[in-house]
Amino acid sequence: MRKLFLLFFFGLSVASASGQQQKDLAPTPPMGWMTWNFFADNIHEKDIREMADAMVALGMVEAGYNYIFIDDGWQGGRDNRNNMIPDPAKFPSGIKALADYVHSKGMKLGIYSDAAPLTCAGYTASLGFEEQDAKTFASWGIDYLKYDYCHAPKDSATAVARYTKMGEALRKSGREIVYGVCEWGQLKPWHWAAEAGGQLWRTTYDVRDKWKNLGDQENAEGIIDILDINADLHAYAGPGRWNDADMLVVGLYGKPGPSGDMGGVGMTDTEYQSQMSLWSIMASPLIATNDVRNMNEATRRILLNKEVIAVNQDPLGKQAERKINDGTWNVFVKALENGDYAVAILNRADKTQNYSIDWSALGLGGRYEVRDLWEHKTAGKGKGWKGRVQSHETKLFRLRKI
CATH class of the missing domain: 3.20.20.70 (Aldolase class I)
Structure with a gap:
């Protein structure tokens, strides 16, 4: 029994080392x-x-x-x-x-x-x-x-x-x-x-x-x-x-x-x-x-x-989950190591359109400061966002809870 246990423990150790x-x-x-x-x-x-x-x-x-x-x-x-x-x-x-x-x-x-x-x-x-x-x-x-x-x-x-x-x-x-x-x-x-x-x-x-x-x-x-x-x-x-x-x-x-x-x-x-x-x-x-x-x-x-x-490159290593996929709009959410969230909003249509979203629709409760990562500035604060999205544009935001 002890020999079997040692073999099992060794196998787990090798698997753990390989995974690391x-x-x-x-x-x-x-x-x-x-x-x-x-x-x-x-x-x-x-x-x-x-x-x-x-x-x-x-x-x-x-x-x-x-x-x-x-x-x-x-x-x-x-x-x-x-x-x-x-x-x-x-x-x-x-x-x-x-x-x-x-x-x-x-x-x-x-x-x-x-x-x-x-x-x-x-x-x-x-x-x-x-x-x-x-x-x-x-x-x-x-x-x-x-x-x-x-x-x-x-x-x-x-x-x-x-x-x-x-x-x-x-x-x-x-x-x-x-x-x-x-x-x-x-x-x-x-x-x-x-x-x-x-x-x-x-x-x-x-x-x-x-x-x-x-x-x-x-x-x-x-x-x-x-x-x-x-x-x-x-x-x-x-x-x-x-x-x-x-x-x-x-x-x-x-x-x-x-x-x-x-x-x-x-x-x-x-x-x-x-x-x-x-x-x-x-x-x-x-x-x-x-x-x-x-x-x-x-x-x-x-x-x-x-x-x-x-x-x-966020160390948490999460791939975003697509929360909304209605043919025109795709919205992705990615949890980040420090507790923030990255959110991407893609307009798949061939024309510029307005869009609005409550963060609660993505499973994110509360109020957030929204940073636009392409404009390098705050795009709003609150429980959601609304704005204009160009054809084939992807808005990329970083949300920090406030």
Whole structure:
């Protein structure tokens, strides 16, 4: 009996330690910049160094964007010992030297692979080489792995097995590496990805630079399409367990390339601001993909709003719950660590409209001081709010009880 008790206690201890590591690796949603939407696979180490320099100079790192993610297209095959190697034309100095440079800027470096023989863009991937690749990534100083699922079987059992194998390999690699499960949500990874070792998991197909899918393109998700999937998954999110609504398209303005495919014609700054508001209150990772070396003032204002970022990075780790969803209006509520609440009010209609709400309709009793996080000022005090909301605008408030 004593032996059984000790085994049970040891199992609980291992599970507890694993759960704590899960939280420690990504206690808040990861933030950073990713290569894919702007460069696709036409990447070069010079571009990534320039982006790192710009992110430091423009205050993005100080604001919390502390990752640079190399997406698909960096691979140069395998050497005579089957070690993964970078493309020597794209990364002549090697990934280790790039990681050292990024780390010297106070940032972390992420990399990409796929749970199949080839990646989405047709480059060398990691199936059958999980432990070897994980150790290679660790030796380079990699801090994050985005693990895709192109060219892989569509059944859930295979996906769980392949993701678990890489999760175990990362844990044994000798380095703490955040694990992003990029299965696109079709196999409901919110049910199994954390147990496979992931700290975050994609919930939808790739985001396109558009407000919504008009039905003419299959799997061409706009902001609203992703919102309507991710909004219902709040129960699965928390520290070290994040629903990933995919990258920010803020500031791309319909740039040709991955986000511009399949109807990605670009959006207005109001719509880009809505994505930032909604991704923040839903506790999704905030991964910019625009050319941060050449941002206009509107894009800088959206991406660098520290009050909005604070909602996303709140240590309590709650994803907002959508309390109102009537076809025109969406209202989200997110509890914050200090007892405040974040409230987002989205006007989905194609025209500007007035809106009024009593906080009691959201389950919030009493009187509140309401701070507008985009205007950086008090928007009222009392038991509710009323005002004008532009078409496709999301008002984002912080409520403090008075």
